[in-house]
Amino acid sequence: MSVPDSLSMPLAIECEDITKHYPHFMLRDVKLSFEQGSVMGLVGPNGAGKSTILRIVMGLIKPDSGSIKVLGYSMPNEQIAAKRNIGFVAEDMRLYESETIEFHINFIKSIFNSWDDQYAKKLLHRFDLKKEQKIKGMSHGQRIKAILLLALARRPNLLVFDEPTTGLDPVVRKEVLNEMMNSLEDETHSILFSSHNTLDVEQISDYITFIYDGRIIESRNKEDFMDGWRRLRLTNMNNVSLPNLSNIKEIQQSGRLCTVTLNNYENSIPEHFTNAGLQINNIERLTLEEIFLGNVAHAKGAGKEAIV
Amino acid sequence: MSNSIIAQLVKKDFLMTRNTIFIFCLITLASVAAIYMIFGHVPKVVFLNLGFTLLIAPAITCAIVLLMKTIVMEKQKSTQLFIMSLPLSIREFTTAKLLLNLPVFTIFWLGITAVAFYFSFGLGLFPYGSVPFITMIFLGIFVAYVVILSIAILYQSYGVTVITMLCAELGTPAYLWVIAYSEPINSHVYESHMVWNSPAIAIVATQILLIILVPLIAWHIQNKKRDFV
Numbered sequence: 001m002s003v004p005d006s007l008s009m010p011l012a013i014e015c016e017d018i019t020k021h022y023p024h025f026m027l028r029d030v031k032l033s034f035e036q037g038s039v040m041g042l043v044g045p046n047g048a049g050k051s052t053i054l055r056i057v058m059g060l061i062k063p064d065s066g067s068i069k070v071l072g073y074s075m076p077n078e079q080i081a082a083k084r085n086i087g088f089v090a091e092d093m094r095l096y097e098s099e100t101i102e103f104h105i106n107f108i109k110s111i112f113n114s115w116d117d118q119y120a121k122k123l124l125h126r127f128d129l130k131k132e133q134k135i136k137g138m139s140h141g142q143r144i145k146a147i148l149l150l151a152l153a154r155r156p157n158l159l160v161f162d163e164p165t166t167g168l169d170p171v172v173r174k175e176v177l178n179e180m181m182n183s184l185e186d187e188t189h190s191i192l193f194s195s196h197n198t199l200d201v202e203q204i205s206d207y208i209t210f211i212y213d214g215r216i217i218e219s220r221n222k223e224d225f226m227d228g229w230r231r232l233r234l235t236n237m238n239n240v241s242l243p244n245l246s247n248i249k250e251i252q253q254s255g256r257l258c259t260v261t262l263n264n265y266e267n268s269i270p271e272h273f274t275n276a277g278l279q280i281n282n283i284e285r286l287t288l289e290e291i292f293l294g295n296v297a298h299a300k301g302a303g304k305e306a307i308v
Numbered sequence: 309m310s311n312s313i314i315a316q317l318v319k320k321d322f323l324m325t326r327n328t329i330f331i332f333c334l335i336t337l338a339s340v341a342a343i344y345m346i347f348g349h350v351p352k353v354v355f356l357n358l359g360f361t362l363l364i365a366p367a368i369t370c371a372i373v374l375l376m377k378t379i380v381m382e383k384q385k386s387t388q389l390f391i392m393s394l395p396l397s398i399r400e401f402t403t404a405k406l407l408l409n410l411p412v413f414t415i416f417w418l419g420i421t422a423v424a425f426y427f428s429f430g431l432g433l434f435p436y437g438s439v440p441f442i443t444m445i446f447l448g449i450f451v452a453y454v455v456i457l458s459i460a461i462l463y464q465s466y467g468v469t470v471i472t473m474l475c476a477e478l479g480t481p482a483y484l485w486v487i488a489y490s491e492p493i494n495s496h497v498y499e500s501h502m503v504w505n506s507p508a509i510a511i512v513a514t515q516i517l518l519i520i521l522v523p524l525i526a527w528h529i530q531n532k533k534r535d536f537v
Binding site for chain 1: 312313316319320323324385386387389390392393394395396397400534535536537
């Protein structure tokens with residue numbers, strides 16, 4: 001699956017049919033693309049394959065098959081040129097504990113001509129970091145902020161974040177998310193980020209991709225996601241059968257009360273239920289977390305059916 | 309571009325380890341001074357054992373600490389992910405690691421080999437007939453080092469590197485015993501002039517070849533890796 005269908009901007013990332021086998025995990029036929037100037041959020045539970053996809057995008061892991069283009073560069077073969085324009089931050093990334101932030105800044109500065117000293121100073125101030133600070137004494141939040149600073153002040157066109165907010169307290173999380181958004185200063189800057197926190201994704205993404213068990217289960221524009229899913233609360237007085245609609249993703253029945261979760265919702269859908277003799281009590285929008293859980297439940301069911 | 313990033317990586321690793329290198333330089337100098345002081349004051353057999361240990365221990369320890377800090381710990385402490393997010397590939401990463409570790413050890417090795425040759429032949433500890441044998445001993449140390457360095461680069465694992473060190477520690481004396489008891493070599497050890505017969509030349513040539521080839525092979529295998537984090 002990929003988004004969007006009609007593109008006006010060049011693609012930031014274009015993954016085609018990526019597969020990667022591990023002894024206990026497999027990434028299957030991943031298709032993922034989004035245009036420059038937008039934010040793509042990759043949502044999935046732990047072990048779904050988010051980090052593997054991001055590392056493949058960074059050229060750090062070579063897929064068994066498929067093709068990847070990042071900012072027009074073919075990965076991993078053109079990773080050196082591509083990574084000049086990418087800032088990568090990962091939750092499990094570490095800086096040198098025995099060294100200071102200044103040491104790291106000087107190191108990155110010596111590699112990137114695009115390094116913005118003024119912006120780096122601003123970020124140090126905003127993140128409440130001191131350049132003389134050694135990494136060793138820092139909290140997890142401070143370390144992530146230091147890594148973020150090193151990625152942002154080089155002014156990359158694409159930012160790739162792997163679970164950047166995991167383990168952060170709400171204050172630091174907000175700071176990190178704000179700075180991620182601030183970095184999108186013009187329409188050529190893009191972000192690809194993964195999280196299992198749907199709130200973060202909902203907050204800053206233009207496009208959302210759900211990944212589960214090494215497969216992309218849905219990938220869409222955020223508005224389409226939020227508009228496409230509904231929950232109908234129904235009363236089934238006469239115990240009639242529910243209409244057979246392909247977009248029903250989940251049914252929960254408790255006595256005469258029935259809850260139906262639907263994807264690709266259209267305004268004509270309630271009529272199918274009323275025509276079948278059901279009374280509609282309420283039509284609710286779903287949160288991104290609920291949509292994700294609905295997707296995962298559906299994917300699990302499909303997986304089981306496939307096995308049977 | 310990639311050349312400059314290799315230089316920056318080497319510089320970064322050097323800056324992070326310069327204190328260690330400096331301390332081991334001082335220890336090596338202190339060891340040489342100690343060897344000089346005990347020369348002639350202790351029995352020859354004691355001097356040989358003590359002198360050899362004092363001479364090679366700081367150099368070997370420095371080399372091992374350096375490769376642990378710059379290669380093995382890079383992976384163990386997840387700083388490799390930070391480095392690999394920069395505009396470089398496995399090739400540049402591996403080249404930079406070799407370009408720091410190999411020259412530092414080579415400088416130490418040249419220093420201790422020169423000191424060993426000075427005591428052995430300059431001060432008349434051994435006859436010139438021992439030159440091939442002493443050369444083989446010190447080239448053997450270099451071979452053991454490049455094997456440990458190459459394994460550390462390929463696996464970046466404490467366990468595997470320590471096991472390799474252990475094997476090298478056991479293998480080097482075994483190799484020395486083999487050449488010491490090899491007739492074409494030991495028959496000329498007590499002669500007053502050097503004898504570079506074909507077995508001696510073959511052994512030294514093989515050692516030099518291994519010193520060049522082992523890191524190159526490791527570099528080549530490393531570049532073939534599909535996954536690097």
